[in-house]
Amino acid sequence: MSETTAAPSGDLSSLRSLQAYQDLRSLLISGRFPPNHRLTEAELGTLLDVSRGTVRSVIVRLVQEGYLTSEPNRGVRTRMFSIDEAVEILEAREILESALAGKAAERATDEELEEMAAICEQMATEEYDLQGTEYSKLNTRFHHQVRESARQPILSGFVDSLVYPLVMRQYRDLTRKHPRKDALKEHMAILYALQTRNAAAARAAMRHHVGSARRALLLSADSAGEVEESAV
Amino acid sequence: MSETRGVAEGDPSSSRFNQAYQDLRNLLISGSFPLNHRLTEAELGALLEISRGTVRPVIVRLVQEGYLTSEPNRGVRTRMFTVEEAAEVLEAREILESALAGKAAERATDEELEELAEICKRMAAAEAERAEADYQTLIRRFHQRIRDAARQPILSGFVDSLVYPLVMRQYRDFANPHPRPNSLNEQRAILYALQTRNASAARAAMRHHVGSARRALLLNTQPRGKESDGTEQFKGSPMKLSVV
Structure with a gap:
């Protein structure tokens, strides 16, 4: 060699x-x-x-x-993630995806915005089956498109390195309320913030959306903690 | 991975490997080689006094x-970074350090804030004495302590992974003009935002401070104009900010 x-x-x-x-x-x-x-x-x-x-x-x-x-x-x-590790990973994701959404608001081309709008439309038709694989794929595509539009491959690479899908898989019962009917509206909020080129709104909308998993995990962890204490 | 393999010289867990790795990384950061x-x-x-087997890993x-x-x-x-690549690295750093400052505002203990205040005091003294090396060391410590106080080792790790020292080395005349008269005030703005537990102020203050390198780089290298063919580092005529 x-x-x-x-x-x-x-x-x-x-x-x-x-x-x-x-x-x-x-x-x-x-x-x-x-x-x-x-x-x-x-x-x-x-x-x-x-x-x-x-x-x-x-x-x-x-x-x-x-x-x-x-x-x-x-x-x-x-891998096996403790709750603390899981929260840390989801927090890192929240921060990065939020920043990338802000950059996407500034840098997305009109074609990219149209693509994201099309994905949202498709998600709306799949709304009846929020747990389905089709919806999940569209969700992934939406987030991926936002990251691409940000033109920050370094930060996008960091998001990819987070192995948060493993975290979401391990804690899937705790991080998802069934069904997450606000998820579609949250994507629309991100989309419109991007379309109006409002970086601060895009950041806030993405932070809220991505943060829901972490908040759900923390709530579950809290209530699990309470149960353990009272059981002693 | 075999679970029973012994530790060879080239094994990443050996101290000879670690020493060679640190040595070469320091040489690269200090600009010992051309781009x-x-x-x-x-x-x-020969340079690191190790075998080919250790050099390779x-x-x-x-x-x-x-x-x-x-x-x-x-x-x-x-490495050789185009202006665009350099701007991207500096932008990533800006975003990460800013987020970490925000978390530090929420999570720093009183002891950590006291230590940060102490570092700031010493920074002011170093600046007054024109002790540039000390000043730079203190700035690095200040930022490191803020990252620690954020309690987000994942994001801190990303900052560490950014090779921005290489970028700053390559573009040191453009991204880091000396002296930066407002530098000390920028650190103080960060400190007071942290002390008042104001996360968004801390983010903004840090973003402003860290962003100055990127702004100086873009200002001085004129990125608008003909497309870079990848071999030139600058477009247009770069200006060197002179020391006043």
């Missing part, structure tokens, strides 16, 4: 390795494994249908990105 | 962290 490539990540240029990485990451986000669950190279090799060598490089990458942990004597495990 | 300069494993091994880590780039046929090179 020339001096220009580094051994640990050299495998990842191969398509099979990339596919395995994406497959495992999707599995982790979808909650296929419980939190703090030990994974062996052998089982992953079988599951992903790749060699142990490929499994190893996929694991290295996912550990680096925070989707897995790897410790001596504990092996490779799925 | 976009190709580095070979051999020369780095050090390079990998510094590439991951953004201190170096590594591309096929171009090899490993030091």
Whole structure:
């Protein structure tokens, strides 16, 4: 190998390795494994249908990105977040997404705004099925489009690095009220703030929207705490 | 990952690796190499007095962290930021430090605020004595303590990851003119916003202070005009702000 490539990540240029990485990451986000669950190279090799060598490089990458942990004597495990860690991650997300919405208000092109409006329209038609995968995909696309429009790839990259989907998956019962009927209105608030090029309003609207998950988690954590205390 | 592997010299957990990593990072931040300069494993091994086996993971880590780039046929090179890239890094820093100042206003303990006030006092003394190096050190400590007081290690970690020291090194004549007569007052504005527990004032004061570097950069490098072809660092004629 020339001096220009580094051994640990050299495998990842191969398509099979990339596919395995994406497959495992999707599995982790979808909650296929419980939190703090030990994974062996052998089982992953079988599951992903790749060699142990490929499994190893996929694991290295996912550990680096925070989707897995790897410790001596504990092996490779799925993540498990304490409530405090979860709140911290969701708070970081709130701050970053809010700032990005503000920049998007300044920098989004008219085409990008139209795209976001179209996504909102589609979400309105899916409103009857707020827990559905279609709605979820649209939600993801909306947020992704806002981030793109901000033209701040550094901060967008930080949001992506937050592994908040893992947090949301672990705490999904606590972070979501069923149904979240305000979610659509919250997206509309963000959209109109963007359309009127109002950075401060976009920041506030995004902060409110993204913050709902964190607030729900804190409320649940508080009430769980109270219950424990009175049970003693 | 094998769970039973022993610690080799090139293992990121070895102290030889850590020392070499710190040494090379410091060299990069201090501007010891030209911009976009190709580095070979051999020369780095000689410079840092380590084997090729240790050089390689050090390079990998510094590439991951953004201190170096590594591309096929171009090899490993030091960073060179276009004005747009530099502005982006400084903007990210502005946003993060501003948010952290807001959190610090809510979460700093009285002891932490006292320490910040103390640092400010010493900053004023250093400035009066024209002790520039001390002044800069105190500013860094001031900002670090504010980040700590915010109790948001994730966002603090992002600030640390920003390689803005490389940007400031490359653009030091444009982004950081000396002296900055209002610098001390800007720090005080942040301090009083924190002391009055005013989160939005703290955010605004920090944004203004940290943003001055980015504003100076954009002002002095004239980003409007013909498109950069990526090899030039500046468009138009850059002005150097002279020291008064």
